[in-house]
C-alpha cells in the first residue's frame with residue numbers, strides 16, 4: 380500500500396492527530412509512517428495504530444506521497460531541516476504537502492528548508508485528542524486549492540478550523556494553542572476554592588469541571604455574549620457579585636490578557 384501520510388514526531392499532538400485521522404478513515408493505518416527517536420514510543424504507536432514506524436526522518440520524508448506532517452518541538456526544527464536537506468525533492472514523482480504545527484516557526488523558514496514544496500502552517504490545540512480542538516491554518520506561497528482542501532480535511536477531523544493570515548499565528552498560539560492549559564488551571568483552582576470552602580475533593584472536582592464544560596456549551600449553543608451570561612448569573616446583592624468583586628481585585632481579566640500576550644511573544648521568539 381502507498382504511504383500517503385508521514386508524521387515526524389509522534390508525541391502528544393502527533394498522536395492526537397494520528398488517532399483521529401485513522402479513526403475517521405481519512406488515512407488507513409497502512410498508509411501512514413511515523414518517525415520518533417524513542418523505540419519504546421515507536422513500539423507503542425505501531426501496536427496501538429498499526430502504522431509503520433522508523434527512527435529515520437529521511438525515510439518518512441521520502442516515502443510520504445501526500446502529506447509530511449511535522450509535530451516536533453520548534454527547538455529541534457533546524458536539526459531536522461538539516462537532516463532532510465540532502466534529499467532530492469524537486470525530482471520526486473509525488474511531492475508531499477508539508478504541514479507544520481510548530482509554534483513560532485514561520486512559513487519563510489519552512490519554505491526555505493523544503494525548497495519550493497507547498498507548506499501549510501497550522502496551530503491546533505490539545506482538545507483535538509477528543510475531536511473538540513480548534514486549529515488555525517495559513518497557507519504558504521506554493522500551495523494550491525487541493526493542498527488547502529487536504530489541510531482542511533485533516534484538521535476538521537479533530538475539531539473546528541479557522542483561516543488566518545500568517546501575521547496572526549503567534550496570537551493564535553498564545554490564545555487557543557496554549558489556552559487549554561489556562562482553562563485546566565482555572566478548573567483546578569475552582570476545585571481548590573471548593574475544597575477551601577469545605578467540599579470533598581471529588582465533588583469539588585466534578586462541580587468545577589462541569590461548570591466550565593456547561594458554561595462553554597451554553598455560550599457555544601446560544602451564541603450569548605459572555606457579558607450577558609455573567610449578568611444573568613449575578614443577582615443584585617447576591618453571591619456572584621461578591622465573587623466577581625474579588626476576581627476583579629485580584630486582576631483576573633488582566634492576568635488572562637497578560638498570559639495570552641506573553642505566550643504570543645514567546646511564540647514570536649521561538650521563530651527567531
Ligand SMILES: NC(=O)C1=CN([C@@H]2O[C@H](COP(=O)(O)OP(=O)(O)OC[C@H]3O[C@@H](n4cnc5c(N)ncnc54)[C@H](OP(=O)(O)O)[C@@H]3O)[C@@H](O)[C@H]2O)C=CC1
Nearest residue numbers: 388389390391392415417450451452453480481482503504
Ligand atoms: N502540546 C500542545 O498543546 C501543542 C503543541 N503544538 C506544537 O506541536 C509540536 C509538538 O508538541 P507536543 O506534541 O506537545 O510535543 P511532544 O514532545 O509530546 O512531541 C514531540 C515528539 O517529537 C519527538 N522528537 C524529538 N526529536 C525528534 C527528532 N529529531 N525526530 C523525530 N521526532 C523527534 C519527541 O520524542 P522524545 O520525547 O523522545 O524527545 C516527541 O515524541 C510543537 O512544535 C508544539 O509547538 C501545537 C499546538 C498545541
Ligand SMILES: O=C(O)[C@@H]1CCC=N1
Nearest residue numbers: 482552555556557558
Ligand atoms: O507550549 C507550547 O509551546 C505549545 C504551543 C502551543 C501549546 N503548546
